[in-house]
Amino acid sequence: MSVVAFAKNWNGKFKNSSYELVSYTKELANQMQTNLVIVSIGKITEEELNKLSQYGADRIISVNDARMNVLTSRVYAEVIAQIAKKESAELVVMTDNNSGKAIAPRVAVKLKAGMVAAVQELPVSIKPFVVKKQMFSGKTFGYVQINSAIRVLTLAKNCFGLVENPVECNIDISHPEVNTGLFKIQIISEEEQKNKVILTDADCVVSAGRGMRSPDNWRPVEELAEVLGAATACSRPVSDEGWRSHEEHVGQTGKVIAPNLYIAAGISGAIQHVAGISRSKCIVAINTDPEAPIFSVADYGIIGDVMDVLPRLTEAFRKSKS
Amino acid sequence: MKILVCISNVPDTTTKVKFKEDNTLLDDSGIQWIINPWDELALTRALELKEDAGNSVNEVCVINVGGSLTEATLRKALAIGADKAIRIDACPSDAYHVAGQIAEYLKENVYDLIFSGIESSDYNGSSVGAMLAEFMNYSGISSVTNVNLDDDIVVSRAIPGGKQMIKTETPFVAIVQKGIAKEPRIPSMRGIMMARKKPLEVIPAAELPVLTQTVKFELPQAKGTCKMIDPEHVEQLVELLKNEAKVL
Numbered sequence: 001m002s003v004v005a006f007a008k009n010w011n012g013k014f015k016n017s018s019y020e021l022v023s024y025t026k027e028l029a030n031q032m033q034t035n036l037v038i039v040s041i042g043k044i045t046e047e048e049l050n051k052l053s054q055y056g057a058d059r060i061i062s063v064n065d066a067r068m069n070v071l072t073s074r075v076y077a078e079v080i081a082q083i084a085k086k087e088s089a090e091l092v093v094m095t096d097n098n099s100g101k102a103i104a105p106r107v108a109v110k111l112k113a114g115m116v117a118a119v120q121e122l123p124v125s126i127k128p129f130v131v132k133k134q135m136f137s138g139k140t141f142g143y144v145q146i147n148s149a150i151r152v153l154t155l156a157k158n159c160f161g162l163v164e165n166p167v168e169c170n171i172d173i174s175h176p177e178v179n180t181g182l183f184k185i186q187i188i189s190e191e192e193q194k195n196k197v198i199l200t201d202a203d204c205v206v207s208a209g210r211g212m213r214s215p216d217n218w219r220p221v222e223e224l225a226e227v228l229g230a231a232t233a234c235s236r237p238v239s240d241e242g243w244r245s246h247e248e249h250v251g252q253t254g255k256v257i258a259p260n261l262y263i264a265a266g267i268s269g270a271i272q273h274v275a276g277i278s279r280s281k282c283i284v285a286i287n288t289d290p291e292a293p294i295f296s297v298a299d300y301g302i303i304g305d306v307m308d309v310l311p312r313l314t315e316a317f318r319k320s321k322s
Numbered sequence: 323m324k325i326l327v328c329i330s331n332v333p334d335t336t337t338k339v340k341f342k343e344d345n346t347l348l349d350d351s352g353i354q355w356i357i358n359p360w361d362e363l364a365l366t367r368a369l370e371l372k373e374d375a376g377n378s379v380n381e382v383c384v385i386n387v388g389g390s391l392t393e394a395t396l397r398k399a400l401a402i403g404a405d406k407a408i409r410i411d412a413c414p415s416d417a418y419h420v421a422g423q424i425a426e427y428l429k430e431n432v433y434d435l436i437f438s439g440i441e442s443s444d445y446n447g448s449s450v451g452a453m454l455a456e457f458m459n460y461s462g463i464s465s466v467t468n469v470n471l472d473d474d475i476v477v478s479r480a481i482p483g484g485k486q487m488i489k490t491e492t493p494f495v496a497i498v499q500k501g502i503a504k505e506p507r508i509p510s511m512r513g514i515m516m517a518r519k520k521p522l523e524v525i526p527a528a529e530l531p532v533l534t535q536t537v538k539f540e541l542p543q544a545k546g547t548c549k550m551i552d553p554e555h556v557e558q559l560v561e562l563l564k565n566e567a568k569v570l
């Protein structure tokens with residue numbers, strides 16, 4: 001029996017979400033009194049793999065296959081399911097990011113496993129297996145019981161945190177057989193903005209809404225983000241109007257994010273907006289209207305004009321840094 | 323070419339959700355049901371592709387796994403412009419079960435392009451689309467922001483901080499997110515009249531396991547009160563973020 005966790009790397013490097021996954025699954029394997037097996041796919045150095053042992057990975061299966069440097073969900077699902085079978089996994093876990101969302105459901109079908117996406121905590125019970133997750137776009141929690149012998153979970157980012165647990169680590173290199181037909185996706189072009197803090201990974205996000213009044217007023221938002229090393233985001237009408245790129249839209253119909261700090265400037269706090277940000281650790285709202293609903297979800301609030309408050313904040317953060 | 327759009331029936335996003343029977347069941351009194359927002363956009367894109375004569379799409383069908391309650395939502399999809407609707411008569415409680423039901427239908431009825439949304443706004447399962455692709459052994463492309471059927475089939479998808487274009491073959495499942503269509507279509511008067519005459523076929527559920535079940539709901543605790551900071555003294559906020567919230 002085992003818990004199998006798939007730790008994704010990005011061009012051979014892990015991120016905090018990978019370490020969080022290992023921290024979570026280590027604790028879970030302990031609770032279930034079983035072993036943890038971490039799976040890594042694609043080219044990666046031993047040194048990088050060893051970083052996972054800091055969080056409790058004592059056994060890693062590395063599928064060091066250059067054909068798999070580009071993530072294809074069908075191929076990855078096949079590899080993970082094969083390993084899960086071989087290791088008699090009772091549970092397979094991965095991070096709830098774009099790739100986890102694409103791979104986990106496929107693994108679940110291959111293993112005839114019940115699946116729950118975006119869990120935020122350790123299971124509330126192991127027998128029966130019950131996990132808690134957000135439902136109705138953050139309006140409630142639901143407790144989901146999984147009745148199959150094997151289960152698949154994805155872990156919401158930035159909920160469990162990192163838990164140091166240094167161990168000795170064994171790395172096995174594995175070469176699973178994969179039907180070459182599965183590699184057939186053909187990428188014809190790719191555009192990536194370099195040197196930009198990626199919104200879904202950011203620890204800190206500065207977001208602005210219609211209260212900015214004009215796309216020409218965004219400089220104070222960007223300046224605050226620069227000082228904080230934050231990503232920038234916006235409400236839906238702002239991206240619909242073309243004031244900011246669609247990339248930045250957060251909320252129920254945009255991106256769902258969970259940074260440590262979310263600063264909402266000139267955003268009213270409509271329920272669909274809050275659905276995308278409610279898992280933030282700390283929310284700061286700046287708004288001229290003391291009745292704005294954003295204040296009922298914020299931890300800290302400033303009543304004032306964004307064009308006046310944002311530069312002051314930037315200055316205050318800059319001072320505290322130096 | 324035939325397009326199938328998976329439709330999840332969900333409470334209107336502004337609905338205040340309530341529960342009954344000791345918080346084990348959704349209280350559906352007073353709920354206004356809608357087409358899941360992503361699916362509504364996917365349907366819109368499917369209809370655009372059909373209208374674009376160059377694309378030779380000859381059928382847009384919508385499918386839902388659900389009880390008779392969901393027929394009003396399917397009729398709305400017909401009024402928006404779908405050619406026909408299928409309802410598989412089963413309770414949609416588990417993603418594996420739902421995707422398996424749709425797969426059973428697909429095995430008998432061939433479609434070239436299948437749309438699903440990234441997630442249902444009720445249980446937020448985000449798994450039916452990719453499960454369906456796996457059941458059928460099809461390619462599945464996730465985070466899809468556009469589908470074009472011009473000379474080649476080209477799909478755009480969002481990747482962290484950027485965008486990717488993929489050339490693909492049919493059949494495949496496109497799991498869509500923001501961008502796939504600008505605005506959802508609203509049914510016209512004529513559309514509503516025509517929808518009454520369009521086929522809505524009900525088919526019985528296949529024998530498939532239900533692997534998960536939601537046993538209880540819980541409303542989140544109200545957040546503590548928001549601490550107000552004087553705009554003249556924003557350095558206090560910096561202090562609180564550092565030492566109280568500990569997020570800096």
Ligand SMILES: Cc1cc2nc3c(=O)[nH]c(=O)nc-3n(C[C@H](O)[C@H](O)[C@H](O)COP(=O)(O)OP(=O)(O)OC[C@H]3O[C@@H](n4cnc5c(N)ncnc54)[C@H](O)[C@@H]3O)c2cc1C
Nearest residue numbers: 209210211235236251252253266267268272273288305306
């Ligand atoms: C199905 C559906 C899905 C949706 N999905 C999303 C989504 O994913 N994300 C999303 O954001 N929205 C979404 N919406 C839209 C949502 O309902 C709101 O309309 C939107 O979030 C409002 O954006 P806003 O806060 O920028 O603008 P407004 O609601 O116009 O708020 C502007 C705020 O700025 C304040 N303000 C004005 N001037 C100043 C100033 N000088 N200084 C400080 N404050 C000022 C005002 O008091 C006000 O509170 C969705 C709606 C629907 C129906």
Ligand SMILES: Nc1ncnc2c1ncn2[C@@H]1O[C@H](COP(=O)(O)O)[C@@H](O)[C@H]1O
Nearest residue numbers: 328387414438439441442447448449450
């Ligand atoms: N009961 C259902 N019937 C048909 N399609 C569904 C159903 N539930 C989910 N889907 C499709 O799968 C997508 C993702 O839903 P989910 O996995 O439930 O979050 C939805 O956007 C729909 O396209």
